[in-house]
Amino acid sequence: MSPEITTATPVLEVTDLKTDIVQSHSVVQAVDGVSFTVNEGETLGIVGESGCGKTMTALSVLNLLPQGGRVVGGSIKLQGRELVGMDRDELRKLRGSRVGMIFQDPLTSLNPSKTIGWQIGESLFIHRKASKAEQHDRAVELLGLVGIPRPKERVDDFPHQLSGGMRQRVMIAIALAGDPKLLIADEPTTALDVTIQAQILSLLSDLKERFGMGLILVTHDLGVIAGHADRTLVMYAGRVVEQGETGAIFSAMRHPYTQALLSSIPRVGQDRAQVLDTIPGLPPDLSQAQAGCRFAPRCTEVQAVCTVTDPHLENSSGEHQFACLFPVSGPLTGLETRVPLRNRVASMHGEDRKVAVSIRGLTKEFAVRSGALQRKVGTVHAVSGVSFDVLEGESFGIVGESGCGKTTLGRMIVGLETPTEGSILFDNVDIASLKPKDLRAHRRDFQLMFQDPYASLDPRMRIGTSLREPLAIQGIGTYKEQVEKIRDLLREVGLRSRVVERYPHEFSGGQRQRVGFARALVLDPKLIVADEPVSALDVSIRSQIINMMRQLQDSHNLTYVIISHDLAVVSYLTDRVGVMYLGRMIEVGPTQQVFSRPAHPYTQGLLKSVPIPDPTLRGLRTREPAIVGELPSPINPPSGCHFRTRCPAATEVCSQDVPPLRTIDSLHEVACHHAELVFGRVSGAGSTPTRSD
Amino acid sequence: MTGYILRRIGQAVVTIFAVSLIVFAVLHALPGGLVRAQLGQKATAVQIHTLELQEGLLKPLPVQYLTWAGNALRGQLGFSFKLNEPVSTLIATYVPRTFMLVLISLLFAIAIAIPMGLWQGYRRNKVDDHVLTSTMLVMYSAPTFLLGVVLIFLLNIWFPLLPSTASDFGNSLSVDVRDLALPVITLVLANVSYFSRYMRSAVIDNLLEDYVRTARSKGATNQRVLLRHILRNSLNSTVTLLGLSLPYTVSGSLIVEALFNYPGAGLLFWNSAQTRDFPVLLGIVLVIAVLTVVGNLVVDVLYGVVDPRVRLK
Secondary structure, three states, X not given: OOOOOOOOOOOEEEEEEEEEEEOXXXXXXXXXXXXXXXXXXXXXXXXXXXXXXXXXXXXXXXXXXXXXXXXXXXXXXXXXXXXXXXXXXXXXXXXXXXXXXXXXXXXXXXXXXXXXXXXXXXXXXXXXXXXXXXXXXXXXXXXXXXXXXXXXXHOOOOHHHOOHHHHHHHHHHHHHOOOOOEEEEEOOOOXXXXXXXXXXXXXXXXXXXXXOOXXXXXXXXXXXXXXXXXXXXXXXXXXXXXXXXXXXXXXXXXXXXXXXXXXXXXXXXXXXXXXXXXXXXXXXXXXXXXXOOOOHHHOOOOOHHHHOOOOOOEXXXXXXXXXXXXXXXXXXXXXXXXXXXXXXXXXXXXXXXXXXXXXXXXXXXXXXXXXXOOEEEEEEEEEEEEEEEEEOOOEXXXXXXXXXXXXXXXXXXXXXXXXXXXXXXXXXXXXXXXXXXXHHHHHOOEEEEOOOHHHHOOOOOOHHHHHHHHHHHXXXXXXXXXXXXXXXXXXXXXXXXXXXXXXXXXXXXXXXXXXXXXXXXXXXXXEEEEEOOOOOOOHHHHHHHHHHHHHHHHXXXXXXXXXXXXXXXXXXXOOEEEEEEOOEEEEEEEHHHXXXXXXXXXXXXXXXXXXXXXXXXXXXXXXXXXXXXXXXXXXXXXXXXXXXXXXXXOOHHHXXXXXXXXXXXXXXXXXXXXXXXXXXXXXXXXXXXXXXX | OHHHHHHHHHHHHHXXXXXXXXXXXXXXXXXXXXXXHHHXXXXXXXXXXXXXXXXXXXXXXXXXHHHHHXXXXXXXXXXXXXXXXXXXXXXXXXXXXXXXXXXXXXXXXXXXHHHHHHHHHHOOOOHHHHHHHHHHHHHHHOOHXXXXXXXXXXXXXXXXXXXXXXXXXXXXXXXXXXXXXXXXXXXXHHHHHHHHHHHHHHHXXXXXXXXXXXXXXOOOOHHHHHHHHHHXXXXXXXXXXXXXXXXXXXXXXXXXXXXXXXXXXXXXXXXXXXXXXXXXXXXXXXXXXHHHHHHHHHHHHHHHHHOHHHHHO
C-alpha cells in the first residue's frame, strides 16, 4: 500500500528515541526506544491510549517538549540531518519551515489577541522576513487552500470569532505556511465533532498528497487510523509494541495488546447480546522501572517468562514488526472470549412495558442579553418542541453534535433546568411544573451521571462522605445503614469498600467514573441520565464501564437516558435512539433500525462520518466528507427544516415548512420532507458501510 | 469598539449618580444637621432656622438634591467656614497636585513593573527571579509610611539628596521636581511590587499556554515569544489591576502626603478631618470618586484594546 519510496531518503527517520520527563520527585520515561520512518507522501499513524508516549514522541521531533522534558537518547534524522544535539538556533530554523505542527485544541493553540492573518504570516516573517503585504497575501491564499470561505474577509478575524472546525483549519494553514516537508498532527480532530472531524481529516490527506509531504497522525482513535494511515505504530507504555502496514495491523496483528485494543472498541451495529471485550487493569506507572514486557500484567497470553524477559521488536514479514514472545495471530474471531449478556430486554414492542418518562413539547430558550441595560437581543433555541417516551427498563439514546441541545435536554429531564415550555411526566407527575421544594422529594427517582466525575466530585470531601450525602439529605436510614449501603454499592461498581476513605484525586479516570456511577445509584433511582458517560475515558477503560453500566441496569431495574456524541457507544448501550439537530428531534426509533436504515439525511451523514476501525472499508467510503459546512447559529436558525443548509436533498419546501416528526416504518419516526427518498435509497444496496449485523 | 466605550460610559454615569446620592445622604445625616456643623454647638434656634431657610434646607429632599447636584455640576460644592474659602477653589488647588502625584507614580510603576514581571516570569525560579521576588515581597508587605520613613533616612538624612518636606506651594500648581521626588519614589516602590507580582504570575501562566507551543513550532525565538505573544496576553491582568488599585493608590497618597507634607488633596483631607470641615471632606470624596470612576473607565477602554474578546461582550 505504501508507495514506491524505499529508495529515496525518508523524510524522517527516528531511531531508538528516548525521552524523559523530569518531575519534582520522579523521572518518567515517557518514550523508551522508539524507532520509525516517515516517507514522502506517506501517513504514519501513531496510536495508543493516554500516557503511552505518542504525543511525547511527536513533540520530541522538534524538541517542543513540555517543561522537564528532554530527549536523552537515540537519533532523529530529518531528510538525513541529525536533530538530536543540534544547535538550538539551527533547530529553531527548521520549525515551521521544514516541519509544521498541528495541535489538538484549536482554541487554546491560537493566540487569542492576534488576528489569524497575523498568526499565519508570522512564520513567513520569521523564516523569510516577508513583508506585511506578502504575509497578508499568503495568509489569504492559505486560508482559501484549507477551505475557509471568503478568506479575504476572514483574514483579520480573531480566533474567538471562528468555530472550532474553522480554527483547526487556521491551525493547518499555520503549519503549511512554510511549505514543510513533514506535518505532525497531534490528535488534530479529538476536540471536534464527527462531521467536522471527517472534513478535517480528508483535508489533511488531500494536502499531504498535493504537496508530497510526510504526515504523522497521532491519535487515540483506531477508526481515524484505519481511515487515514498508510502505516501504523501501536504504542504502549512508552514503547512501540507493533508496527506495520495499517491493513496488517488490523487484519493480522501479532501483539496481544493490539488485538485486545481493537476488540474492546464498540462499533455501530455491535452485537448487544454479548459482553464487550475489555482489557483488565491499568497501564503501568512509567516512573517505576519494570522488568519484562510492560503489557504482561494485563495480557491474556502471559507466561512466566514475560515478566523477566524484555521482548524486542521482531521482524515477522518484512515491514511488520512486533514486540511479543507469544504473539497472537490476527484479530479475535468473536468466539473465544465473548460472554453473552443476560438480555432482559425481551421485546421492544411489548405492550406490557410501561412508560417511565413521557416528554411532550419540551422547549428551552435562553435569552441573549447585551448592552448596559442587558436588554434581550435574541434567543438561543437550545431545545425546541421535543417529544418522546422512555419506556421502563430501556435505554434511550440521544445523539447529536455539540450545540444540538442534547445536554440541555438531559438536564431538564433530571430537573436541573426548568423548561420554558412543555411537560415531563414522571409517574404521572409533571416535574417541569413542580415547585423547587416539591421537586426535591422527586429528585431521588432520577439521577444524573456526569461526563467528568473528577469535576463533579468535591475535591476536599472523602468519597464515602460524598456518596453518603444524598442519603443524608433525603433522610434515608440511620448512619450505620447509610455506610453499609455505600459499601455495598462500591463493591457492585467494582471498587473495594475501603476506598471510602480516599479523596477523588487518588483515583484513576475509570475508577472515578465508577464512583460517579455509584453516586448516581445511591438513592435507588428509577432513571439515570448519563451525559457522555465514557467520553473522557481510554478505550480499554471505556469498555469496562460500559459493561458495568449494562450489568447494573439489569440488577437495579434502571431506565437509562444515554446522551453521547459517540454513535458506537450509543449503538451498543441503547434500545432506542433519538437524533437531535439544532434543538429539534429529527429522528427517533429502535437504535438498530435507525443506525442500519437511517431515514434522515443528517443521521445518514452522521453515520457516514463515524470513523470505523476497519481499513478494508477505506475503498468503499468516499473521501468526500458526508456532511459539508458547519452547524448554523442556534440564535438565528434557518427557516423550515434546520438541516436544509447542509442537506444534499434540500428543496424549496424545506425552507418553507418545518417537517413534523412522522412514522416511516412501525416504531421509526423521522422529521424530513424527503424521508421516503433517503429511506428507500439506503434500503437498496449496502451503500453505507455501517456493519448492520 | 464604539459601542463598547458607550456602554462603559453609561455605566460610569450610573456609578457617579450613585456616589452623589451617597454623599448627599451623608451630608444630611450629619449629627445636628449641616447647619449645626457650620454654626457650631452654640448656635441658637433662630440662627439655625434662618440659615436653614437661607440655604433652602426646608424644601423637600428631592428638590434639595437636584439643587445640590446642579450646583455640584457647575462646580459649586459649598463653602468652607473653617478655611473661609469655597470648597471648589480648595479642590481646584489641591486635587490636581494629588492627581499629578498619583499619575506620575502609576506611570513609573507600570513602566518598571511590566518589563520586570516579564523578565521574572521568563526566568522563574532562577537566582535573579528569586532575588527580585523577595525584594518585591518586602516592599509589598511594608506599610507605605514605613517605606517613606526609610526613604527619608536614606535619601535625606544619610545621603542628603532630596528634601523631606515640600516647600510651601501657596496656590500655584507648578511643583518643584525635587519636592515631588520622595513622595513619587515611595508610591512607585509600593506599586511596582504590587504590579510586578501579578505580571510575573500572568507571564508564568501564559508560558504554559498551548499558543506558546504553537509559536515555538513556527520557529519563533524566545524573545519573539515573550514580546510578541506573551506580553500582550499578560497585560490583561495588569490592566485590570490598574483599575482596582486606583482607590488604593489615592488613599495611599493620603499617608504619603501627610508624611512629606505634600499639599495635595490627601493633606487637605487630613487637616479637614481634624477640624471636622464636612463640606470640604465630602467635596473631596465626591471629586475623588468621580476621578476613580473616570480612571476605571479609561482602564476598561484599555482592556478592550488589549483583549479583542472583551469588545464583543
